Amino acid sequence: MNIDLAIAKILKKIRENKGISQEQLAFKADLHRTYISQLERGLKSITVKTLFKITESLEVEIDEFIKLVADELENVQSNKQTKS
Amino acid sequence: MNIDLAIAKILKKIRENKGISQEQLAFKADLHRTYISQLERGLKSITVKTLFKITESLEVEIDEFIKLVADELENVQSNKQTKS
Numbered sequence: 001m002n003i004d005l006a007i008a009k010i011l012k013k014i015r016e017n018k019g020i021s022q023e024q025l026a027f028k029a030d031l032h033r034t035y036i037s038q039l040e041r042g043l044k045s046i047t048v049k050t051l052f053k054i055t056e057s058l059e060v061e062i063d064e065f066i067k068l069v070a071d072e073l074e075n076v077q078s079n080k081q082t083k084s
Numbered sequence: 085m086n087i088d089l090a091i092a093k094i095l096k097k098i099r100e101n102k103g104i105s106q107e108q109l110a111f112k113a114d115l116h117r118t119y120i121s122q123l124e125r126g127l128k129s130i131t132v133k134t135l136f137k138i139t140e141s142l143e144v145e146i147d148e149f150i151k152l153v154a155d156e157l158e159n160v161q162s163n164k165q166t167k168s
Binding site for chain 1 (some may be wrong): 086087088091129130131132133135136145146147148150151153154
């Protein structure tokens with residue numbers, strides 16, 4: 001899994017857990033709904049600056065968000081190593 | 085202070101503390117030295133993807149790096165509030 005896909009997965013998971021729609025998140029973070037949708041499909045590389053806006057809107061700490069992404073990438077890699 | 089400037093400050097500080105030159109960091113992270121220099125002057129908005137490459141090259145955890153950036157932004161804001 002690449003980084004954009006890991007970010008996509010964590011973003012979608014947190015947003016859904018918070019019960020917020022893509023539209024609501026887009027509005028809160030002053031971004032386009034299409035952009036949120038692209039992020040959640042791993043089609044865009046987000047800047048740290050924009051991630052600050054999104055995590056603020058989701059009311060999560062940005063470093064905790066990034067930790068989840070790093071853990072996600074590590075888990076995928078260790079699963080690969082176990083399988084090979 | 086904006087986010088790019090906070091990232092610039094933390095990046096430069098960690099790189100210098102580790103005794104690594106901009107050239108060495110650029111080589112390790114497979115980036116251009118000019119780009120590292122622009123980042124350290126807050127002239128570029130880094131993607132999370134590229135920040136992963138840089139923090140790996142600096143041998144620091146990306147979530148710890150981001151925490152330092154968030155703290156830097158918070159300190160600046162609380163200093164502003166104290167002054168006003």
